[in-house]
Amino acid sequence: MSLGYHPLVKQLLDGELSLAELPLELRAEGAEALRLVGSVDRTPVVLSPALDDRVMAVVRRHAASRTRRAWHWVTAPRDVELRLRLRPVVWAAALAIAAGVALLLLARAPAVTPVPAAPVASGARDSVFVRFVLYAPGARHVALAGTFNQWDLNAAPLARAGSSGVWTTTLALPVGQHQYAFVVDGERWVADPAAPAIDDGFGRRNSMVAVTIRGARTL
Amino acid sequence: MRSFLTLAFALSTALRLAAQDVGARLDGRVPPEVQRAVQDIAAGAAAHGLPTEPLVQKAIEGGAKRVPAERLIAAVRALAGRLADATDAVRAGGLTSPAAEVVEGGADGLSAGLTPGQVSDLVRVSRAPYDPALVLRVAATLAALGVPATQTVQLMEGMISAGRTPGDLLALPGDVQAGVVGGATPAQAAAGLARAAGGSPPGRTPGWVPPGQTNPHKPSPNPHKP
Numbered sequence: 001m002s003l004g005y006h007p008l009v010k011q012l013l014d015g016e017l018s019l020a021e022l023p024l025e026l027r028a029e030g031a032e033a034l035r036l037v038g039s040v041d042r043t044p045v046v047l048s049p050a051l052d053d054r055v056m057a058v059v060r061r062h063a064a065s066r067t068r069r070a071w072h073w074v075t076a077p078r079d080v081e082l083r084l085r086l087r088p089v090v091w092a093a094a095l096a097i098a099a100g101v102a103l104l105l106l107a108r109a110p111a112v113t114p115v116p117a118a119p120v121a122s123g124a125r126d127s128v129f130v131r132f133v134l135y136a137p138g139a140r141h142v143a144l145a146g147t148f149n150q151w152d153l154n155a156a157p158l159a160r161a162g163s164s165g166v167w168t169t170t171l172a173l174p175v176g177q178h179q180y181a182f183v184v185d186g187e188r189w190v191a192d193p194a195a196p197a198i199d200d201g202f203g204r205r206n207s208m209v210a211v212t213i214r215g216a217r218t219l
Numbered sequence: 220m221r222s223f224l225t226l227a228f229a230l231s232t233a234l235r236l237a238a239q240d241v242g243a244r245l246d247g248r249v250p251p252e253v254q255r256a257v258q259d260i261a262a263g264a265a266a267h268g269l270p271t272e273p274l275v276q277k278a279i280e281g282g283a284k285r286v287p288a289e290r291l292i293a294a295v296r297a298l299a300g301r302l303a304d305a306t307d308a309v310r311a312g313g314l315t316s317p318a319a320e321v322v323e324g325g326a327d328g329l330s331a332g333l334t335p336g337q338v339s340d341l342v343r344v345s346r347a348p349y350d351p352a353l354v355l356r357v358a359a360t361l362a363a364l365g366v367p368a369t370q371t372v373q374l375m376e377g378m379i380s381a382g383r384t385p386g387d388l389l390a391l392p393g394d395v396q397a398g399v400v401g402g403a404t405p406a407q408a409a410a411g412l413a414r415a416a417g418g419s420p421p422g423r424t425p426g427w428v429p430p431g432q433t434n435p436h437k438p439s440p441n442p443h444k445p
Binding site for chain 2: 204
């Protein structure tokens with residue numbers, strides 16, 4: 001799993017390191033990152049001069065609609081002034097009656113027990129989008145299998161990013177810890193080089209990712 | 220006597236149905252001999268009140284990875300043993316009817332090197348809003364990353380007593396890993412986190428930088444940095 005590059009490659013992108021200062025095994029990734037960043041299209045976006053006219057035409061059409069105007073008249077909030085002229089004894093009595101009714105309702109309501117705050121792990125409905133990236137230049141097909149998709153090799157294929165050798169996919173994962181691995185060409189199981197791995201019980205390694213409501217972290 | 224027989228029949232029927240369900244879920248995902256073996260292991264686990272889902276998941280994982288049948292069955296059997304040990308440890312920690320996730324977290328902890336006593340201790344300190352399943356899983360991951368078991372337990376207890384949020388606990392393995400990437404040992408990184416947990420107010424540790432890392436609050440000069 002990766003939300004970006006190796007920390008040293010990030011330093012390279014920041015200009016804190018040079019390519020030559022990277023460890024040998026990271027130079028290819030560093031060079032690729034520089035190439036990708038360098039190829040970003042920075043051409044300013046120029047809007048068509050006719051855009052303003054087209055937008056205003058649509059606005060005018062909406063404003064001219066009688067149905068819309070009627071609906072707006074019915075639903076728009078308005079200031080309403082309500083004046084009451086009452087003797088103090090009358091509104092004091094009204095307040096007393098309202099308080100009595102409230103007390104009566106509270107007495108009939110069932111007792112409320114304080115509920116402890118729900119733990120984070122049980123908030124499985126909270127999902128976070130996590131981006132997975134693998135640099136596999138020679139691969140014909142890359143998929144992601146893990147505890148979140150029952151290790152299904154067909155559930156989460158990665159898409160090739162041009163001819164760069166970078167494969168990527170983004171998945172919505174529930175909050176919690178997840179184990180996973182990349183499957184290259186349907187048969188080679190590869191742990192994420194950018195994430196720590198633990199023993200899978202079969203003599204191989206599973207990568208790990210922690211998803212919190214603040215985002216995802218490679219463990 | 221009749222009610223006892225009825226109860227026994229109902230129980231055996233339920234176990235048989237559960238075993239059939241396990242078999243159906245493994246159908247086509249593992250070789251037939253693995254399917255049969257896992258079905259038996261799961262039926263035994265269910266009879267002892269253990270969760271069977273982790274066993275099914277492990278079998279599915281092994282099937283997807285084309286692990287040889289013998290090795291796969293051995294791994295599932297070992298997991299069933301750890302689930303049983305974890306159930307005892309979790310109960311000793313005060314949860315008489317633990318949820319399946321808690322037992323699974325305990326089994327992960329045992330697998331990573333925690334002792335049953337340490338699993339019990341972690342369950343004991345996991346009161347709301349701390350979910351014992353979350354605490355055990357995070358502890359298991361820390362131990363698996365190389366943080367010594369005793370230090371793992373101390374770190375978790377320290378974070379909880381300092382009032383850190385469950386989300387902060389979940390982020391701990393990532394913080395340890397960041398320290399390791401920066402050149403610290405897992406123990407050194409965990410020690411740094413423990414010191415920070417003791418000295419800062421609840422919430423994310425302000426300004427703490429794992430050993431070997433640069434300050435994450437420093438403005439990035441590169442707008443493309445993820």
